[in-house]
C-alpha cells in the first residue's frame with residue numbers, strides 16, 4: 153500500500169430512508185445498524201434535484217451538483233436537440249470522480265456498482281460499474297482483467313452482479329407470491345455476491361477507499377413500499393401480504409449482516425459512511441403531465457399516440473424509446489422530455505426545434521406555464537399538485553441539455569408521459585417513489601458518538617470521504633465537511649483544509665462501450681417496471 157492512511161468504507165444503500173430503516177431498527181430486524189447509528193452520527197441527506205439515481209450517485213462521487221457534472225437523468229438526447237433518448241455514460245460526465253482524485257493523491261479505491269461508471273475510467277484501484285448487462289460487464293470493469301481475477305473467488309457467482317433486466321421485467325409484470333419471494337431472494341443473493349467482491353479485494357489488494365452500492369432497497373421499495381412503512385402496513389394486511397412482508401424483513405436482516413461485515417473490513421481505525429442517494433415514500437396517484445399540457449394547449453398528440461386506457465398500462469417500449477413519434481411536433485410547444493426526470497422541454501424555433509415558439513416569446517411562455525402548473529389543484533383533495541418548480545437556470549445553472557422546467561409533485565412521484573382522459577388517477581396499488589431525503593450515517597475514530605445532526609446535503613459526502621483520508625477538499629467542491637460530526641479534538645488536530653480544484657472533465661474512457669439497441673430496450677422495460685413509465 154502506497155500510504156498507511158486507515159481505510160475508509162462507503163456503504164451506499166440505494167434509496168434507503170429512515171421511514172423504513174428506523175422501524176426495522178426498533179423492531180430488532182437491523183440490530184447492527186441500530187448500534188452503528190447509536191455509536192456514530194446520523195442525519196438526513198438532501199438529494200439532488202430531481203432526486204433520481206444517476207445524478208445523485210454522480211454527485212456523491214464527484215462532489216459537484218448536476219449542473220456541473222452534467223448527469224441529469226437516466227437518459228440524454230441522442231444528439232443535441234433530439235427527442236430520441238440514449239442511456240447516460242461516463243462520456244457525459246463533466247467532472248473528475250473522487251476515484252480519480254484519490255488516484256492523484258496516492259490513494260487507491262475500489263468503486264463497485266456505481267451508476268455512470270461505464271465505459272471505465274482508469275484509476276489506481278478497481279471499478280465495476282452498475283447498470284451494465286452481463287454481456288458488457290467484462291469490458292466495463294477496470295482493470296480490464298478484473299473479471300478473470302474475480303473468477304478465482306471460491307463459491308462466487310460472478311454472473312449475478314450484472315443486471316438481469318430480463319428477470320426484472322418478468323417478475324415485475326405481475327408479482328404473485330412465488331414471484332415476490334424469488335424477487336426478494338434474488339436481491340439478497342445479489343447483494344451478498346457484491347459484498348463477496350469487496351471482501352475478496354480487501355484481502356487481495358486492500359484499497360484506501362472502498363465504496364459499494366447495494367441496490368436491493370431501491371428495487372424492493374418501489375414494489376413493496378406499502379409492506380415496509382408502518383404508516384401503511386399498520387392498517388392491516390392480508391395473509392399473503394404478511395408472508396411477503398416476512399420475507400422482506402428477512403432480507404433487511406441479511407442486509408444488516410452485510411453492513412456489519414463491510415464495516416468490519418474498514419477495521420477499528422477506519423471510518424465508515426452509510427449513505428443513500430435519495431429517500432423513499434408512498435405514491436397513490438399517477439399524474440399525466442403530457443395530457444395536462446395538451447389540455448392547456450401546449451401539446452398535440454400524433455396519430456400514433458398511445459393512450460393510458462388503450463395500453464392498459466402496458467406501454468410499447470418502442471414507442472417510449474421513440475417517444476418523439478408520439479407527438480405532433482408542428483403543434484407542440486411544451487412536453488415532458490423523459491419519463492424519469494419530471495422535466496418539461498419548451499420547443500423554441502431555430503434552437504431545439506423547427507417549430508415551437510419564437511425565441512423572444514420564451515420568457516413569457518415559460519412564466520405563464522409555470523404559473524398554470526403552480527395553480528393546479530388535486531381533484532380529490534384540493535391540494536396543490538406541483539409543489540416545487542425550477543427553471544433551467546435555477547436547477548442546472550442554465551445547462552443547455554437541462555429541461556426548461558423541472559417539477560416536484562405533492563407526493564414526490566414521477567409524471568407519466570402517456571395520453572389519458574383524466575390528468576390525475578389513483579394507482580392500482582400504492583407504489584414507492586423517490587423522496588428527497590436520504591440517509592447519512594458515519595462512525596470512526598474522528599466521528600462523534602450518538603449525535604443527530606441537522607440535515608446535510610448530498611454534496612457533503614465526497615468532502616467527508618476525502619477528510620477521512622486526511623486530504624484537502626478541492627476548492628471547486630460545492631459542499632463541505634460537516635464539522636459538527638467530528639470530535640473537537642480530532643478537528644483541532646486535523647482541521648478541514650481546502651486545496652486545489654479537481655481536474656475537470658475526464659475523457660480518458662477511450663474504449664467506447666455504447667449500449668446497443670437490445671440493451672437499451674431492456675433498460676427501458678426495467679424503468680417501466682420501477683414505475684418510471686407508469
Ligand SMILES: [Zn+2]
Nearest residue numbers: 166167205429
Ligand atoms: Zn437510487
